Amino acid sequence: MQTHKYDVVIVGAGGAGMRAALESSTRARTAVLTKLYPTRSHTGAAQGGMCAALANVEEDNWEWHTYDTVKGGDYLVDQDAAEVMAKEAIDAVLDLEKMGLPFNRTPEGRIDQRRFGGHTREHGEAPVRRSCYAADRTGHMILQTLYQNCVKQEVSFYNEFYVLDVLLSGDPRTDEDVRAAGVVAYELATGEIHVFQAKSVVFASGGFGKMFKTTSNAHTLTGDGPAMVLRRGLPLEDMEFFQFHPTGLAGLGILLSEAARGEGGILRNSENERFMERYAPTLKDLAPRDVVARAMANEVREGRGCGPNRDYVLLDLTHLEPAHIDAKLPDITEFARTYLxxxxxxxxxxxFPTAHYAMGGIPTNIRGEVLRNEKDVVPGLYAAGEVACVSVHGANRLGTNSLLDINVFGRRAGIYAAEHAHEVDFAEVAENAEAPTVQLLEELKNRPANPDRIAAIRRDLQEVMDAHVQVYRTDETCRHALAEIKKLKERYAAVSVDDKGTRYNLDLLEGVELGFLLDLAEVVALGALERKESRGGHFREDYQKRDDVNFLHHTMAYRTADGTGEEGTDIRLGKKDVVITRYEPKERTF
Structure with a gap:
């Protein structure tokens, strides 16, 4: 075992992690731990753009952006966070431009902007061009730009280090004085355990879409960060809200960006009808993602799907000029050619809709500080990006707000983490701090041979989640999912791994990741069961209306210390108030 000491340790080297590193590394000694080489992080898969009210192409302002974010999130957005994001969006884009990001340009040389779903002018009167973009490779360009600047700034990276535990100075369920103390990581190349002591820890480890079968998420998005926090007794927020992006390649889930519809693409059913005119007469194909995804799923359910099995709809770009398609959507069109x-x-x-983005995650305030309950923070513990829930997305994220989120709140987390590190000493770490991680790995590695396989359990979990906790949910489907997840957990407790080695043992680590996914899937299904309303990305067929009287609150999920929880789980659910500043909830129409 090796030990290290840093003022700030950042877990994850995607957009949020590297943006945090750029800020903290100039103020404090910083290390970035990542289970992937940084430029392979999932931020690179984001295609369409990063929104900001620059008004380079059309009139716009940050207040309209804030309103669209709140309305798009079905009024579950914390409005103080939305205001911060919309206000700081302009500087966030300009910062990236100054770092060297090659945005598309207008003929006048300004940053070009295009339309995206749910982004409107003057409170919904018309779509507005707010998305700043680099063709359909915006996330890739952001990732490369941030990494190059981190290298320039000599940020310390520990690549292919799997963080498997977060160290706290006590148990947040029983101890009042709890703060961050560091993390425990497994080095993929050697199998060695490393303990990183830190005054501040920033989680930026991404989402958990691999609990679903049809997903745009990479194989590595297994919810490590949220699962570690949950196991340590800290809560997760709004986990039932998962976004299903409308335009995944049918049968594969590979993402085709909303940019295709922003550039004029049209969704059609088997009757060649532009069906979104019936569901969202004003914004049509550029309605928020939850509206479009449900409309597509409904067209298929009502028999207007396309193909031999009538199980998808069509995205039509054929009316666009080929030169325009090549200039604005090169990757999207290449995906269609390559995969279909x-x-x-x-x-x-x-x-057809694909599992895309987690609105829920580790609860934070607008400084990026992680909450231990409805209001109190854990000093020294921060989170940013998809792993976090500052609740800037509420019940449904607007397209291009994700790349903005990672830059605005990644920057904030980095600044505040470094400031905190200057104010405190290292928390005491137990001599055997690595013991739970060692036990986890050795127990999994040394189980008796079993014909069951990690891959088989993961496949069955994904099929359960796709069938029962996807676009449409009911009491029956959620209960069925919980029962199946319980059985899968029992199978997981007995499964073994074939590879007993220490170097590059991905078999072992996929076993650990499956445990994370099972924990989080249970929280998602339980939250969906208990939220007896339809709001944003969470749609209950047995409760089809939004219910602000009973459910205008965030869901907080805690793992109980004694193993007793709700519906036969070890999860207890609580509530947290939604922050409302200026926009009172009202009916959402498009």
């Missing part, structure tokens, strides 16, 4: 053998110039592309 479809030529977008002349053929519509088969698409």
């Amino acid at each position: 053998n479809v030529e977008p110039y002349t053929e519509p592309i088969p698409v």
